[in-house]
Amino acid sequence: MKFGRRDRREHYIPNKRVGYPPVFVWPVQPFSALKWLIAIPGYFMPWNVFYVIVGLVAWFLLSPALESFASPSFETVIFLFFRNAGFVAAYFGAFHLRLYIQRRQDIKFKFNPVWPQTGAKKFMFGSQTVDNIILTIGSGVTIWTGFEIGLLYLAANDFLILISPIDQPIYFLVMIFTVHLWRDLHFYLVHRLIHWGPLYRLAHNVHHKNINPGPWSGLAMHPVEHLLYFSCAFIYLLFPFHPAFIVITLIHAGLSPAPGHAGFERVVLDDGRSVDLDSYAHYLHHKYFECNYADGILPLDKWFGTFHDGSTEAQKKMRDRLKENLISKTQ
Numbered sequence: 647m648k649f650g651r652r653d654r655r656e657h658y659i660p661n662k663r664v665g666y667p668p669v670f671v672w673p674v675q676p677f678s679a680l681k682w683l684i685a686i687p688g689y690f691m692p693w694n695v696f697y698v699i700v701g702l703v704a705w706f707l708l709s710p711a712l713e714s715f716a717s718p719s720f721e722t723v724i725f726l727f728f729r730n731a732g733f734v735a736a737y738f739g740a741f742h743l744r745l746y747i748q749r750r751q752d753i754k755f756k757f758n759p760v761w762p763q764t765g766a767k768k769f770m771f772g773s774q775t776v777d778n779i780i781l782t783i784g785s786g787v788t789i790w791t792g793f794e795i796g797l798l799y800l801a802a803n804d805f806l807i808l809i810s811p812i813d814q815p816i817y818f819l820v821m822i823f824t825v826h827l828w829r830d831l832h833f834y835l836v837h838r839l840i841h842w843g844p845l846y847r848l849a850h851n852v853h854h855k856n857i858n859p860g861p862w863s864g865l866a867m868h869p870v871e872h873l874l875y876f877s878c879a880f881i882y883l884l885f886p887f888h889p890a891f892i893v894i895t896l897i898h899a900g901l902s903p904a905p906g907h908a909g910f911e912r913v914v915l916d917d918g919r920s921v922d923l924d925s926y927a928h929y930l931h932h933k934y935f936e937c938n939y940a941d942g943i944l945p946l947d948k949w950f951g952t953f954h955d956g957s958t959e960a961q962k963k964m965r966d967r968l969k970e971n972l973i974s975k976t977q
């Protein structure tokens with residue numbers, strides 16, 4: 647099966663257009679929507695179920711008991727930082743190792759034929775990967791861990807309302823199924839906010855230095871962007887929840903950018919089959935900046951006129967929109 651082609655500049659263009667699941671469409675398609683909910687790939691599988699499992703393991707097997715967060719010790723802080731850094735190193739590192747160090751599939755399915763830059767002045771130590779890793783671990787994992795401990799501190803000191811999966815199993819399951827929708831919406835809102843001129847110049851331009859992203863570019867952000875990005879977990883200040891959800895939400899935010907920034911449409915497995923990374927929409931955002939602010943299930947870009955599905959028509963539409971914006975700004 648042929649998945650895509652290369653243009654004149656050797657850039658890879660997938661045949662598959664960026665699309666949305668048959669859920670937020672009119673007229674409604676109940677059967678297609680239901681199928682998508684349980685299909686592989688679909689809403690929950692394989693990616694979201696993976697983040698939920700990692701989150702549950704992290705909370706139930708790799709976290710101190712909730713009571714110990716009432717006054718967290720130095721050891722707890724250090725342990726959680728290294729646990730989160732370990733998850734990041736293993737997950738981001740696995741994509742990077744296979745695709746960029748071992749180059750197991752060379753540039754097959756790689757959008758941009760060029761490998762990450764070295765000797766580029768815009769990156770710390772002249773290396774895109776080193777720059778990305780420093781920002782990810784130094785700022786990203788630190789702020790993620792800080793929010794996790796802060797929220798668990800509030801929970802352990804009875805400032806927040808907690809639920810139990812045994813007493814409220816339906817509520818627990820509904821949360822498992824909706825946490826990704828909330829993440830999608832939050833990501834979109836924060837992303838639009840940081841594309842506002844002053845915040846873009848202060849913070850988001852750091853992430854956008856990665857015009858040709860790799861897995862480690864996913865969490866390579868300015869600390870101000872990390873503060874906004876990981877604030878998705880603050881939703882639990884408003885709703886009753888189980889402590890595991892703080893961890894699941896932060897794990898989802900912390901790990902999901904790796905495949906989304908891989909720079910490849912698909913990963914080829916050892917048996918020759920390949921897995922779709924759903925990364926083209928966000929790759930186009932890194933390439934053109936002014937499209938696809940959302941990244942996931944909710945068709946927010948479609949609703950607000952900033953959608954780019956990868957086609958030449960969408961490209962023209964985006965150019966026209968930017969021209970119009972420029973004209974209205976200069977008038």
Ligand SMILES: [Zn+2]
Pocket residue numbers: 853863864907928932
């Ligand atoms: Zn990005």
Ligand SMILES: [Zn+2]
Pocket residue numbers: 837841850854931935
């Ligand atoms: Zn952006």
